[in-house]
Amino acid sequence: MSTRKFCLAILSSGDATGYEIRKTAQEGHFSHFIEASYGSIYPSLAKMEQDGLVTWREEISPGKPSRKIYSITPAGRDAFVQELSETPVEDLFRSPFLLLALYSRWVGGEFISKEIDRRIEHLELKIGGMTHELEICEDPASAWTLEYGITTLSASLNYMKMNRSKLERIASERVSHAQAAE
Known part of the structure; x- marks a missing residue:
């Protein structure tokens, strides 16, 4: 699964920060599908923003750094459904x-x-x-x-x-x- 598809899957369930997306890749039920690092998540989110698949808003909390909250757009949802509709590649197994x-x-x-x-x-x-x-x-x-x-x-x-x-x-x-x- 591509990082793009993974991010779209997470965002199709609700808004999330890059950190929350990464945490889901490590600990959530998505951890069984992909290993995604910050080094792949953030560039993928930036590219998807350029392509109009996601948007973000800044959330400011007193005494904390601001956070980017990402949301999937209707075009992003369509792209996700399109990617899901493609025949999956073989499962990867590395041990x-x-x-x-x-x-x-x-x-x-x-x-x-x-x-x-x-x-x-x-x-x-x-x-x-x-x-x-x-x-x-x-x-x-x-x-x-x-x-x-x-x-x-x-x-x-x-x-x-x-x-x-x-x-x-x-x-x-x-x-x-x-x-x-x-």
Whole structure:
């Protein structure tokens, strides 16, 4: 998902500051769709303003810095619907853990065991957080996406638990740095 589409999605639900958009990317239910930084959000908002897709107003509070509050325009809503109507690209899946698993023989079994424990804990926390979100969710489409996420993460967690010994065995066949370079 492009940063532009992400920002339009957030703004289609209500006005927001750049900070609030970023926070939603990190902590909200949109965190499952995109990793967006301030370095990509603000340029995207500026470009969308030039294109007439968003507007902003300044909010001044005594003793605080002023804030830009962004709003989607009717043209922005149309652009968002148009982008949603395009066939989605393939889902992106990147896993630093899988790179570690691929080269597990370089780091050894003890290290891999600790990383598997960390990964299991991470997955359990993610599933728990999403399950909590699902319990308080009132939107059927949001509930469906949360259920999908919980199901895929649960499959990953189950695989990790069922096959950890296999990866630990592979990692215990540690190769030397000289062998790895060959």
